[in-house]
Amino acid sequence: MHxxxxxxxxxxxxxxxxxxxxxxxxxxxxxxxxxxINIGVIIATGVMNFILLIQLAxxxxxxxxxxxxxxAPWGNEIKAGPLEALMATMFCFVMGFSLLGxxxxxxxxxxxxxxxxxFLMMNLLLCSMLALIYTNDTFTGYVFIEINTLAACAIVMSxxxxxxxxxxxRYLIMSLLGSGLFLMGLAMxxxxxxxxxxxxxxxxxxxxxxxxxxxxxxxAVMAITTLGLSVKSALYPFHSWLPNAHGSxxxxxxxxxxxxxxxxxxxxxxxxxxxxxxxxxxAKLHITDAxxxxxxxxMILGSVKALRxxxxxxMTAYSSVAQxxxxxxxxxxxxxxxxxxxxxxxxxxxxxxxxLFLAAGGLANVSGHSYEFKDLRGAAHRNxxxxxxxxxxxxxxxxxxxxxxxxxxxxxxxxAIQSDMFRLPVVLIALAISTALNALYYLPVCINIWRTKDExxxxxxxxEHDSxxxxxEHADHGAHGGAEVLTSHxxxxxxxxxxxxxxxxxxxxxxxxxxxxSEAAEHGEHHNTRTTxxxxxxxxxFIATNFALxxxxxxxxxxxxxxxxxx
Amino acid sequence: xxDHENTEYKGSxxxxxxxVNADPAPERKPxxxxxxxxxxxxxxxxxxxxxEYAAYENxxxxxxxxxxxxxxxxxxxxxxLMIFVVTQTAxxxxxDVPSNNEVxxxxxxxxxxxxxxxxxxxxxxxxxxxxxxxxxxxxxFTAVMSVMILLRKDRDGSLVNDPAEEKVIKxxxxxxxxxxDVVLKTMAGIVSPFVILFGIYVVLNGHISPxxxxxxxxxxGAGLILISQGFGSERxxxxxNFKVFTIITSGSLLSYAALKCYSFYTGAHHIETGIxxxxxxxxxxxxxxxxxxxxxxxxVACTMFGFYSLFTKGxx
Numbered sequence: 034m035h036x037x038x039x040x041x042x043x044x045x046x047x048x049x050x051x052x053x054x055x056x057x058x059x060x061x062x063x064x065x066x067x068x069x070i071n072i073g074v075i076i077a078t079g080v081m082n083f084i085l086l087i088q089l090a091x092x093x094x095x096x097x098x099x100x101x102x103x104x105a106p107w108g109n110e111i112k113a114g115p116l117e118a119l120m121a122t123m124f125c126f127v128m129g130f131s132l133l134g135x136x137x138x139x140x141x142x143x144x145x146x147x148x149x150x151x152f153l154m155m156n157l158l159l160c161s162m163l164a165l166i167y168t169n170d171t172f173t174g175y176v177f178i179e180i181n182t183l184a185a186c187a188i189v190m191s192x193x194x195x196x197x198x199x200x201x202x203r204y205l206i207m208s209l210l211g212s213g214l215f216l217m218g219l220a221m222x223x224x225x226x227x228x229x230x231x232x233x234x235x236x237x238x239x240x241x242x243x244x245x246x247x248x249x250x251x252x253a254v255m256a257i258t259t260l261g262l263s264v265k266s267a268l269y270p271f272h273s274w275l276p277n278a279h280g281s282x283x284x285x286x287x288x289x290x291x292x293x294x295x296x297x298x299x300x301x302x303x304x305x306x307x308x309x310x311x312x313x314x315x316a317k318l319h320i321t322d323a324x325x326x327x328x329x330x331x332m333i334l335g336s337v338k339a340l341r342x343x344x345x346x347x348m349t350a351y352s353s354v355a356q357x358x359x360x361x362x363x364x365x366x367x368x369x370x371x372x373x374x375x376x377x378x379x380x381x382x383x384x385x386x387x388x389l390f391l392a393a394g395g396l397a398n399v400s401g402h403s404y405e406f407k408d409l410r411g412a413a414h415r416n417x418x419x420x421x422x423x424x425x426x427x428x429x430x431x432x433x434x435x436x437x438x439x440x441x442x443x444x445x446x447x448x449a450i451q452s453d454m455f456r457l458p459v460v461l462i463a464l465a466i467s468t469a470l471n472a473l474y475y476l477p478v479c480i481n482i483w484r485t486k487d488e489x490x491x492x493x494x495x496x497e498h499d500s501x502x503x504x505x506e507h508a509d510h511g512a513h514g515g516a517e518v519l520t521s522h523x524x525x526x527x528x529x530x531x532x533x534x535x536x537x538x539x540x541x542x543x544x545x546x547x548x549x550x551s552e553a554a555e556h557g558e559h560h561n562t563r564t565t566x567x568x569x570x571x572x573x574x575f576i577a578t579n580f581a582l583x584x585x586x587x588x589x590x591x592x593x594x595x596x597x598x599x600x
Numbered sequence: 601x602x603d604h605e606n607t608e609y610k611g612s613x614x615x616x617x618x619x620v621n622a623d624p625a626p627e628r629k630p631x632x633x634x635x636x637x638x639x640x641x642x643x644x645x646x647x648x649x650x651x652e653y654a655a656y657e658n659x660x661x662x663x664x665x666x667x668x669x670x671x672x673x674x675x676x677x678x679x680x681l682m683i684f685v686v687t688q689t690a691x692x693x694x695x696d697v698p699s700n701n702e703v704x705x706x707x708x709x710x711x712x713x714x715x716x717x718x719x720x721x722x723x724x725x726x727x728x729x730x731x732x733x734x735x736x737x738x739x740x741f742t743a744v745m746s747v748m749i750l751l752r753k754d755r756d757g758s759l760v761n762d763p764a765e766e767k768v769i770k771x772x773x774x775x776x777x778x779x780x781d782v783v784l785k786t787m788a789g790i791v792s793p794f795v796i797l798f799g800i801y802v803v804l805n806g807h808i809s810p811x812x813x814x815x816x817x818x819x820x821g822a823g824l825i826l827i828s829q830g831f832g833s834e835r836x837x838x839x840x841n842f843k844v845f846t847i848i849t850s851g852s853l854l855s856y857a858a859l860k861c862y863s864f865y866t867g868a869h870h871i872e873t874g875i876x877x878x879x880x881x882x883x884x885x886x887x888x889x890x891x892x893x894x895x896x897x898x899x900v901a902c903t904m905f906g907f908y909s910l911f912t913k914g915x916x
Contacts, residue, residue: 037869045868049861052738056853059745059846100731102867103714106703109731150749157742164735176735180742187746198750217682224689227699237698253685 040088041096043081044113044167047121048160050074055156064140064148071152072129075159079125086118090592095599097169105169106230112169116376116596120166120300126578127292127383128159134391134571135285138398142192142283151191158184158289162297171219171309172229174301178215178265182208185294188286189278200277207264207274211298214261218254225250231308242314252318255310259302259320266298268324268361269331272354276338279350280404284394287346288387291353296379299360303376306364307600316367325365325456329463331358336470345393345404348474349386352430355467356382362463363445366456369597371448374441376593381429381437381582388575389426395419395568396482406481413482416564420482422572427475429579432468437579440586442468716877716886717807725812726892730860737896740903741853747907753914769913777832788830795823803897807886813893817900824905833913840905842916849902852895859888859895 054074058067089095095114097105132139132155143151161181168174186208190201223229225247226237241247264271279287306315315321335354342348356378363375393404399415400408413420429436442464449460582589690697707724715723725733796819803816828836866873878885909916 042865042868045864049857049864052734053854053857056738056741056850056857059850062846099868100864101727101729102863102873103728107706107728108867109729147749147752150745153745154742154749157738160738170732172729173732173735176732176739179739180735183739183742183746187742187749190746191749221686221689223699224692225698227697227701227703233703247689250685250689253682 037096038088040085041098041113043085044111044117044121044163045098045100047078047081047125048111048163048167051078051156051160051163055153055160058149058153058156062146062149064143064145064152067149067152068132068136071156072132074156075125075129075132078159078163079122079129082118082121082125085113086115086122086592089113089115089118090595093595093599106228106233109173110169110230111164111167111173112231113167114596114599115592116600117166119592119596120296120379121163123380123383124159124162124166124293124297127387128155128289130571130574131285131288131292131387131391133567134387134575135283135288135394136567137565138284138394144193147191147193151188154184154187154191155289158188158294162293165297165301168301168304169232169308170230171222171234171305174304175212175216175219178212178298178301181294181297182212182265185290188289189282192281192283192286194281196277196281200274200281204274204278207271211261211264211271214257214264216261218258218261221250221254222258225254231304234309235311238309238314239311242317255315255318255320256323258305259324262298262302262305263324263327263361266295266302267354267357269327269334269354269358272331272335272357275354276342276347276350279353279390280344280347284391287350287394288390291350291390292383292387295353295357296383299357299379303364303372304600307597312367312372321365321367323365324361328358328360328362328365329459331355332362332463332467333358333470336467336474340470340474342474343406345396345406345409345478346390347404348478349389349393352389352471352474353382353386355471356386356430359441359445359467362460363441363448366445366448366452366460368448368451369594370444370451372597373590373593374444374448376597377444377586377590378441380589381441381579384575384578384582385426385429385437388422388572388579389430391568391571391575392419392423392426395564395572396423398564406478409478409482411482411484414485418564418569418572422576423482424479425576425579427479429583431471431475435580435583437582439583440590444590712880715889716880717889718880719807719809719812721810722807722812722889722893723886726807726889726896727887730863730892733892733896734856734860737853737856737899740899741849744849744903744906744910747910751910751914752916773832773834777834780830780832785830788826792823792826792830795826796820799823799897799901803893804883804890806893806897807889808881808883813896814900816893817897818904820897820901821904821908824901825908828905828909833909836905836909840916845902845906845916848898849906852898852902856892856895856899859892863888 051074054070058070061067061070093115095112095117097110097112099105100109100111102108139151140148157180161177161184164177165174165181168177182205186201186205189204190197219229222234225241226234228234228237238251241251267275279291282290306312310320312321332355335351335356335358339348339351339355342351360375360378360382363371363378366372395416396409396412396419397404399419400412403409413423425436429438432438432442445460445464449457452460690699707720707728711720711723712718715727717723717727799816799819799822801816802811802819803813806812806816824836824840863873873887875887877887880886884890906916
């Protein structure tokens with residue numbers, strides 16, 4: 034046995050490091066310490082996976098790594114190739130910057146004594162997603178799906194409010210349904226083949242398909258495992274849990290759930306498709322057809338749903354439904370380029386959607402923590418980084434060239450041309466409609482957040498709400514007024530709801546009302562622009578990545594192509 | 601700017617412009633009410649909200665009358681389909697089935713030699729497929745930590761931190777301390793030592809007889825719950841508080857991970873671990889399986905008791 038390069042240990046190290054980091058956090062029981070551990074672990078994991086990616090992409094190899102002393106069919110095993118390393122690197126990257134961008138909201142939304150648990154869940158979530166990416170064993174996949182499900186629910190409900198609890202319950206039920214279907218499929222698959230390892234399953238399944246033995250159970254297994262993973266990744270008719278869960282959670286949670294957690298399951302599905310079932314068999318049994326149809330439906334109906342929303346995070350969440358539809362449509366094209374485009378879309382969505390969610394969170398932070406469109410008017414002037422990031426994210430989601438959303442759409446077209454005659458017109462029309470719909474729901478928001486204050490319509494609602502949400506800040510401002518502070522605080526509490534908390538300086542409420550309202554608007558511009566360095570840094574990095582993916586997509590596609598071949 | 605103060609902007613009449621401006625969504629009111637403009641505004645608001653509520657309730661009722669039967673029909677159809685599919689798969693319990701292949705053959709034939717455990721199942725879950733079991737233990741850890749996020753009382757402003765509620769709980773505890781159920785208390789005193797002892801036996805003998813960390817840990821957890829029920833939570837708190845809980849759970853998991861890291865790393869690099877398998881059947885045999893069983897048992901016991909106390913009191 035030849036000596037293996039040290040780099041090949043990195044998948045194992047990264048899974049174990051994230052797991053151990055999570056397990057160690059209860060010893061400290063401190064949010065700040067947990068956050069430092071979490072960020073450190075994510076950086077270390079990201080660097081390791083990046084080195085691995087460079088190594089594997091240049092040599093073009095894949096390798097298996099024994100987890101224990103027993104070779105593959107008996108012991109556990111993980112496998113890494115360029116695609117896996119690419120996905121793992123991207124996941125670490127996106128998770129790190131999503132956390133960084135939303136830190137301020139995490140500390141606001143999560144009760145103080147539970148903050149360390151939030152970071153613990155983040156660590157376990159990353160661990161489970163890395164394991165889903167690297168696993169070579171279907172049952173190991175299931176075990177880490179369980180961790181992923183629980184941790185994902187936990188990061189939704191860690192924002193302590195009734196809304197998130199309801200959203201979590203819905204998410205948990207749907208998610209458990211998905212895991213249950215996947216487990217049932219695995220049990221039947223084991224019954225028919227006697228294997229759980231991906232490598233040994235494939236020849237048995239191909240042989241079974243050729244001889245026609247166990248034809249019906251095999252079809253059912255393929256259908257229900259695909260269905261289970263589709264439910265968990267919010268394919269169109271099974272998406273009902275998504276807008277609530279992603280719309281109500283704290284910004285970082287929404288960003289990570291939408292950008293990464295959904296993708297983890299899709300990557301497992303791609304691995305099942307390529308390593309276990311083979312794409313030919315999936316096409317023969319019409320499972321890819323179903324994925325294609327549901328993907329197209331999701332692309333259009335998800336966007337239609339988004340069009341009706343007036344809550345910026347729920348709209349972005351519905352947009353995720355549409356984007357997941359794109360990915361499934363690409364996988365359902367039965368063509369190599371289609372699958373490559375789907376993988377590329379996983380990446381471009383994973384760098385764009387977290388940016389949108391964080392930007393939405395940043396905009397809401399300066400608009401009285403309201404996510405309604407009417408309150409966000411002009412919010413971009415108060416938080417320029419978030420405004421720019423939101424516009425760029427929106428343009429990327431629409432698919433404008435130079436942005437990350439453009440290359441996958443281009444390749445979806447190419448893939449459709451490679452595909453059969455029925456799919457080509459459907460894809461062309463659906464992509465056109467979906468792009469138009471994307472523009473229809475993203476552009477008004479972009480225009481709206483960049484509105485200036487003087488335009489009509491502003492003073493009706495937005496202003497009052499702004500000043501309401503920032504009552505405490507204006508009260509702080511009032512501290513310059515010395516003795517009036519106390520009264521203003523009292524005033525705030527008593528009449529804050531009516532006067533929008535703007536009565537910080539004046540004594541006579543009636544006379545002060547109009548005056549303070551305009552003052553509040555001015556303070557809104559001066560005071561509320563406070564954004565943390567982390568937020569700005571993460572926005573800049575996400576924007577840069579978006580451009581990088583949108584411009585230099587050639588090499589990325591090469592890596593993806595190599596990765597899919599080596600799967 | 602002041603000019604705008606008093607001009608109330610009602611939203612554009614053009615729906616698209618209104619959409620771009622993000623005007624508040626037009627309230628959907630029944631057509632009837634538009635005619636009754638003379639009625640007092642407040643009265644109208646009350647009436648319309650009442651009507652709306654009734655309409656909403658009606659909609660829910662209609663939805664339920666459709667949804668429930670459909671859900672039942674769909675479930676039954678799915679169950680029937682799955683049962684039919686399962687009858688088509690390989691039958692259970694005969695020799696000539698696909699699952700009876702070289703994989704399971706090796707576990708049974710070489711299990712003792714490879715792992716040193718006379719209990720094949722223990723050898724399989726803690727040695728052959730130890731990575732899965734590490735994942736499984738982490739599932740328990742994740743579950744108990746998630747429940748902690750949901751239910752643990754947080755004195756710095758959580759939803760469950762209601763002083764009145766706390767008072768009620770304290771009163772109830774006081775009453776139950778004075779009027780302890782005699783039957784429960786006596787029986788718990790007699791039975792619980794044996795339950796816990798049996799649990800420990802099952803954990804320690806996991807590699808040589810049926811049982812192991814998961815089942816033994818569940819028994820120990822049940823014993824702890826019995827003590828807590830019989831003697832009150834303040835009794836268990838003396839030896840099992842939150843600090844002990846975290847130290848045991850995290851410590852066991854970390855030790856498990858550390859042991860398995862060593863074994864995974866050496867395994868992948870084809871290095872001998874240097875851990876003797878011992879004489880099969882002896883208590884100190886089969887390498888890492890005994891300590892791993894102990895760690896798993898501790899995790900499971902803590903998880904069980906943690907769930908119990910979080911769900912009853914909201915703290916450990």
